Amino acid sequence: MSIFRFPLLVWMGIGTLIISLGIRQSFGIFMMPISTHFDTGREFFSLAIALQNLLFGVFQPFVGMAADRWGAQRVIWTGALAYALGLYLTSIALEPNWLFLTLGGLVGLGLSATSYVIVLGAVARVVPAEHTAKAFGLTTAAGSFGMFAVIPGAQYLLSDFNWQTALQVFAMLCGLILAFSCFMKTKPATTPAGQAPEQEQTLREALSEAFHHRGYWLIHLGFFVCGFHVMFIATHLPSYLADKGLPATAAAMALAYVGIFNIFGSYFWGVMGDKFSKRYVMTALYLMRTVVIACFVLFPVTVETAGIFGGAIGFCWLGTVPLTSGLVRQIFGARYMSTLYGLVFFTHQVGSFLGAWFGGRIYDYYGSYEPIWWTTVVLAFLAALIHIPIDDKPIVRQPATA
Structure with missing residues (x-):
């Protein structure tokens, strides 16, 4: 199937993710101006972002169940409202503690209802199984x-205006997600043709089946590492580069390179997941991360090496998402994918919470990011090994008897 023949729902989901995740990944460049405004250390902002990611994961299984039952459209619409409200209230916060409720709680809820779990769950229902990883x-x-x-737009708003204005512009962008959701109506809890056994499966049975599958827990562990990596880097890379004497534009450009190279990387790893065993492709991806991060720590940090790192880590940044969600879809089917992948994504967000928080905690304690960088290298190598023993064969269920 050509990508140009994907249903309209897929393209509306793409528009939703561009806004939702584009805003989320820009929060790292807000650390220094917000910390300066409220006269707090980096750990405070790191903790607010960590809480956001933890709640992002806590809400995920519940919004996944809601999407499986009522469809993606209502969930995304609700999430867009929460996202916009959280961003606006953050921009008018008078006390730093407000950020735990606004940037942490409301934005965390908004993200959980407008990001991968909900969108990919909807996509899985309209795209044939053999093209799932590509989609x-x-x-x-x-x-x-x-x-x-x-991110470049956010940097422009920060330079020419202030962080409050930037967040208010982002809040208005969430209105586009509301418009996109109007075209994302799916039939709740449908079952693909030819999979009659899944039709009779209850949510409790699906959860029991997954919880007794060793590969499901290995998928959880691998995605935990992914979350730790991406949120540590997204949150602390700008500050790390500033500590090395690089201008703010270098950090914005490095993160922009992460984004642009991940466009190619995510599609590449997705295509590889359709052609080869997804678990082995995941192993290759994490081995690449191991090498890229280790080289970045070992070589001198300059504007050029920051850009190269952004491009290299970007190529394997979110390639884990089509592979991880594809594994869940491949093993357990599409019927309860939003719920099962939502639980996996919760583990991812626990990793994100620790990555964002520990980065600030370790910096404030040691005055250096070096220990946490080497921790990410070790975790990347362990994640590469974790995926090898996963049994990725689809579960064969017996038809229910009358």
Whole structure:
């Protein structure tokens, strides 16, 4: 299937992710201006972002269940409202503690209802199984394009206006997500043709089946590492580069490179997942991350090496999403994918919480990011090994007897 023949729902999902994840990935460049405004250390902002990611994950299984039951449209519409409200209230916050409720709680809820789990769950219902990883890769790449498009715009708003104005503009952008959701109506809880056994499966049975599958828990562990990586880098790379004496534009450009190269990387890894065993492709991806991060830590940090790192890590940044969601779809089917992948994504967000928080905690304690950088290298190598023993064969269920 050509990508140009994907249903309209896929393209509306892409538009949703461009805005939702583009805004989310820009929060790292707000650390220093917001910390300066409220006269707090980096750990405070890091904790607010960490809480956002943790709640992003906590809400995920519940919004996934809601999407499986009532469809993606209502969930995305609700999430867009929460996202916009959280951004606006953050921009008018009078006390730093407000950020835990606004940037942490409301934005976390908005993200959970407008990002990968909901969008990919909807896509899985309209795209044939043999093209799932490709469709997931293209949809995932959209979030990266958002990163490429939004971060330079955010940097411009910060330079020419202030961080409050930037967040208010982002709040208005969430209105476009409301418009896109109008075209994302799906039939709740449908079952693909030819999969009669799934039709009779209840949510409780699906959860029990997944919880007793060893590969499902290995998928959780691998995605935990992914979350730790991406949120540590997205949150702390700008500050790390500033500590090395690089201008703010270098950090914005490095993150923009992460976004633009991930457009190609996400689609590439998705296509590879359709052609080869997804678990082995995941192993290759994490081995690449291991090498890229280790080289970045070992070599001198300059504007050029920051850009190269952004491009290299971007190529394997969110390639885990089409592969991880594809594994869940491949093993357990599409019927309860939003719920099962939502639980996996919760584990991802636990990793994101720790990555964002520990980055600030370790910096404030040691005055250096070096220990956390080497931790990410070790975790990347372990994640590469974790995926090898996963049994990725689709579960064969016996038809229910009358």
